[in-house]
Amino acid sequence: MPLLSVTDLKTHYQSRDGLLRSLDGVDLFVERGETVGLVGESGCGKSTLGKTLLRLVDPTAGRIEFKGEDITRVDQRRLRSVRKSIQMIFQDPFASLNPRHTIGEILEAPLVVHKAGDSAERRGIVAGIVSKVGLPADSINRYPHEFSGGQRQRIGIARALLLNPELIVCDEPVSALDLSIQAQILNLLVEMKKEFGLSYIFISHDLSVVRYFCDRVMVMYLGRIVESADNETLWSDPCHPYTRALMEAVPDPSRPRHAAPLGGDLPSPSNIPSGCRFHTRCPLATDRCRAEEPEFRSIAPGHEVACHFADSIN
Amino acid sequence: MAPLLQVENLTIGFPRAEPVRNLSFEVAEGETLAIVGESGSGKSLTALALMQLLPRAARVSSGRITFDEQDLLTLDASQMRRLRGREIGMIFQEPMTSLNPVMTIGRQISEVLKVHEKLSGRAARARAIELLNLVRIPGADKRVDDYPHQLSGGMRQRVMIAMAVACRPKLLIADEPTTALDVTIQAQVLDLLDTLRRELQMAVVLITHDLGVVAQWADRVVVMYAGRKVEQALPDDLFKDPLHPYTRGLLAASPRLKNDFHYRDGALTEIPGSIVSAVGEAGCPFRPRCTQARASCGHHIPPLTVPAPDRLVACPFTSSIKAVPDAVALRY
Numbered sequence: 293m294p295l296l297s298v299t300d301l302k303t304h305y306q307s308r309d310g311l312l313r314s315l316d317g318v319d320l321f322v323e324r325g326e327t328v329g330l331v332g333e334s335g336c337g338k339s340t341l342g343k344t345l346l347r348l349v350d351p352t353a354g355r356i357e358f359k360g361e362d363i364t365r366v367d368q369r370r371l372r373s374v375r376k377s378i379q380m381i382f383q384d385p386f387a388s389l390n391p392r393h394t395i396g397e398i399l400e401a402p403l404v405v406h407k408a409g410d411s412a413e414r415r416g417i418v419a420g421i422v423s424k425v426g427l428p429a430d431s432i433n434r435y436p437h438e439f440s441g442g443q444r445q446r447i448g449i450a451r452a453l454l455l456n457p458e459l460i461v462c463d464e465p466v467s468a469l470d471l472s473i474q475a476q477i478l479n480l481l482v483e484m485k486k487e488f489g490l491s492y493i494f495i496s497h498d499l500s501v502v503r504y505f506c507d508r509v510m511v512m513y514l515g516r517i518v519e520s521a522d523n524e525t526l527w528s529d530p531c532h533p534y535t536r537a538l539m540e541a542v543p544d545p546s547r548p549r550h551a552a553p554l555g556g557d558l559p560s561p562s563n564i565p566s567g568c569r570f571h572t573r574c575p576l577a578t579d580r581c582r583a584e585e586p587e588f589r590s591i592a593p594g595h596e597v598a599c600h601f602a603d604s605i606n
Numbered sequence: 607m608a609p610l611l612q613v614e615n616l617t618i619g620f621p622r623a624e625p626v627r628n629l630s631f632e633v634a635e636g637e638t639l640a641i642v643g644e645s646g647s648g649k650s651l652t653a654l655a656l657m658q659l660l661p662r663a664a665r666v667s668s669g670r671i672t673f674d675e676q677d678l679l680t681l682d683a684s685q686m687r688r689l690r691g692r693e694i695g696m697i698f699q700e701p702m703t704s705l706n707p708v709m710t711i712g713r714q715i716s717e718v719l720k721v722h723e724k725l726s727g728r729a730a731r732a733r734a735i736e737l738l739n740l741v742r743i744p745g746a747d748k749r750v751d752d753y754p755h756q757l758s759g760g761m762r763q764r765v766m767i768a769m770a771v772a773c774r775p776k777l778l779i780a781d782e783p784t785t786a787l788d789v790t791i792q793a794q795v796l797d798l799l800d801t802l803r804r805e806l807q808m809a810v811v812l813i814t815h816d817l818g819v820v821a822q823w824a825d826r827v828v829v830m831y832a833g834r835k836v837e838q839a840l841p842d843d844l845f846k847d848p849l850h851p852y853t854r855g856l857l858a859a860s861p862r863l864k865n866d867f868h869y870r871d872g873a874l875t876e877i878p879g880s881i882v883s884a885v886g887e888a889g890c891p892f893r894p895r896c897t898q899a900r901a902s903c904g905h906h907i908p909p910l911t912v913p914a915p916d917r918l919v920a921c922p923f924t925s926s927i928k929a930v931p932d933a934v935a936l937r938y
Contacts (some may be wrong), residue, residue, distance in 0.1 A: 547822075548822075553790070
């Protein structure tokens, strides 16, 4: 049984422009100890997916199971205990830390909410986690503004680890950090994964980071998963034209420059194109793509693609 | 021929800090010079100094900036205003904050043309539509009446570019122009910038933290750390054989798409600490984070030397230090 399994998950928002189909039928699973990457452009629904998994946003339809338990509709009380096991790390650690609270107070809060130990025990747990994530011991008496971006992300990681979670949803955890700091944080996440036996869902727009960090990768486009494969297969044998375009768009010192692989912008989730939702930007689109939505199908064990021409793309 | 832009020994001071120290570089006509560095390296302040748009508390405490044979630091406010937007254009990272949200994009572009080229309202509008076509905004004659919020991030950046090149400047300063954009849109915008550079024969100063962007779009690269130039090279040389320990560290620390290194194979090479450690440092600003540092590195600031043609490096030990002994680094 996978740790997390999601079936046909939909999250729609009502807006002035009509119905926004941010998440439009997503299936995914995460095995214990696995790191699953979610990549795609801004607006593809990857952050909405993260938030829906934690029930920070209620899904419109579909099913979320955590360790076999259906948590799609459970009440707040039960949800609180589920959230002990599923935590989240955000892109901008500064925005997610209360500027008026010391790091000690910030880190103790989840323990108080979940009634973990007495005051002295809680302080012990906090001190332990602070040193685990590589922050100086005196950090607990200091305020968020006294820390650099990398250190703030360490605080965010410490907070996520406090309640011994099994799954952490990382939403662009290194995107706001300088390159020299990014490697420190990625290494820390790997260490924590090994030490605590964690599973991650790693949401990122940075394919190079996902390439290094993930075991399995799902590519999202306009609220759907369009390709899913294990890390090695995806990079060596990408079969969806969108996946290929994303990879080609990454500037890389080891390659000569070439023309931008994709024209235009991501269409609005309030107006999803007919047929294959990628057809408006796809260099290979045919009449069939404009009319008929491709099925998300398996083309090799563990490799699934939603493209009519996935077999002939090479 | 004299370079289009020449910056000599530029030092920018705040009351209690000098975020840019003794910086020199030149940009030839039609050339793209990339300035790379992380937050706190002084790259954005350098750009603002070129435009004389430094924040109030900061000032150029010494040095000289020569643009097209004029000494920019001796120009008064009105002379500078005539230059800005006409001879030197600038685009910023976040187009939404630099566009006026309550004015149509057409009027914002027209404003530049009315001020600098004294065009009439009607002529300016027609030219604005031409410019929107130039930056490849589809349906420009309709889009010209849109407000910024009606456009996507990539489109807004195109509008900024249209404004910046409206008067055919000789120099375009682009400060992290694609950092807020998706890679797919980034590729489009960089393509556009490069096409315009050739069509309009502009020089471009491209300020970025993204080494991949540098490799593919720059003619020359300046690497900055803590307010100083630590290395300068042609992109090919820089990526094949980085000399400064900071540049080496950056290259080793960055995961690459065309690189089958995976977390199960080992950890990424880290640059320990953060740039904050350079504050108040007596010798080499990178010393507190440098794995190769020696005692003498704390004595004085290493001068820039010329280890090879077209190269500069501010580290006296580049010939003796070994390539970073690491699995990741060896793959480059």
